[in-house]
Amino acid sequence: MFGLIGHLTSLAHAQAVANELGYPEYADRGLDFWCSAPPQIVDTIKVTSLTGETIEGRYVESCFLPEMLANRRIKAATRKIVNAMAHAQKHGIDITALGGFSSIIFENFNLYQIQQVRNIKLEFERFTTGNTHTAYIICKQVEQASRQLGISLSNATVAICGATGDIGSGVCRWLNARTDVKEMLLIARDRARLSALQEELGRGQVIGLEEALPQADIIVWVASMPKGVEIDPNGLKHPCLIVDGGYPKNMATQIQHPDVYVLNGGIVEHSLDIDWRIMSIAKMEVPARQLFACFAESMILEFEKLYTNFSWGRNQIGVEKMEQIGQWSVKHGFKPLLVN
Structure with a gap:
């Protein structure tokens, strides 16, 4: 049982x-x-x-x-x-x-x-x-939903918010090893862990959230939203795919734009x-x-x-x-x- x-x-x-x-x-x-x-x-x-x-x-x-x-x-x-x-x-x-x-x-x-x-x-x-299953499903959502929207991973920049967490690091490893994603932006609070992850992957740019968001074709959000942070959809790329892997999921109600697609991440x-x-x-x-x-x-x-x-x-x-x-x-x- x-x-x-x-x-x-x-x-x-x-x-x-x-x-x-x-x-x-x-x-x-x-x-x-x-x-x-x-x-x-x-x-x-x-x-x-x-x-x-x-x-x-x-x-x-x-x-x-x-x-x-x-x-x-x-x-x-x-x-x-x-x-x-x-x-x-x-x-x-x-x-x-x-x-x-x-x-x-x-x-x-x-x-x-x-x-x-x-x-x-x-x-x-x-x-x-x-x-492990959550990280796998989020990666499959990135792969499959990007194809739905006409976003080519080989030309895409993917920002991972919460990159050093358990799920976030798993997502980074998969994207690095099993896709041809062009660029990965690694975002988290702990700079030492970010540097260690960057070294493990052999790639990825350690970057702040505000700087990363306008560059990203795909945003994988697997961290809690910092207090006071609001995302302006007009400042994002169009189209942009956001995979909301947080809990509770609230990005779809906060971000309204016809060319920004918010997907409930980690849902099967x-x-x-x-x-x-x-x-x-x-x-x-x-x-x-x-x-x-x-x-x-x-x-x-x-x-x-x-x-x-x-x-x-x-x-x-x-x-x-x-x-x-x-x-x-x-x-x-x-x-x-x-x-x-």
Whole structure:
């Protein structure tokens, strides 16, 4: 059985959907209440592969909210993630994906140091961040959507915002090794990590965000948007493809221009309907078919009976593993979301 650990996008979102999740008593409670709320299994899932095999999974709502980080409730945020992991393990889930902020919090706060949650010793091999599949899907979106828009990668400049992160570095490695992209602009806060990545790739220009955006034919955004930053679509190339790999996804509403195409990055479509309700709550356009690629990774691993932390640690995503998860992804009926 596979599992998904997720969270809602805000306190307002959580309050609005509490009734749908089956917890009406949560609907009018504030942040303090959500900080103490325990994880809950709120959805049972059935997925059928193109091979004909059907698997079952569970969605674990961690009750984490992004406001916990904004309001410096760090202990509450970290507790949410490890408690949700323990809850999944307690219920016999073999492989669970850490969705949204779950994997970011796990990595940034070194939660692998927490071995014990009450009476449960965490077995980390039961968990995956899902980042390898996410990086693969984003790369396929770049390749396929650029063809849709008539942007030739061999003549294109691609800016990767968040290049030194786990997903961003994987994207850079793939673009470097598996495409003929003309130029890569590497953008991140940590200059030392940027220099190390540039040296590893043997190419790429380390550059600031404001300088990079007007040069880019394609922008891959896999970082949180800095406060106060707004992107003027008139200052971008036309056409320009933006792959929004952040969470929650908001670039499509912020950037409106007929020649700037914003694609929800790291989203896959399944070939067959999935029996669940959680993607309706996540506001997917086609909730029976569309889902986050990180969630799909746990499904793929369940189909393959590979119960291991396929994606784990920071900057560990290599091209070979991306190719492997990509082959399994196609085999079981997942494909990248593209431009309408």
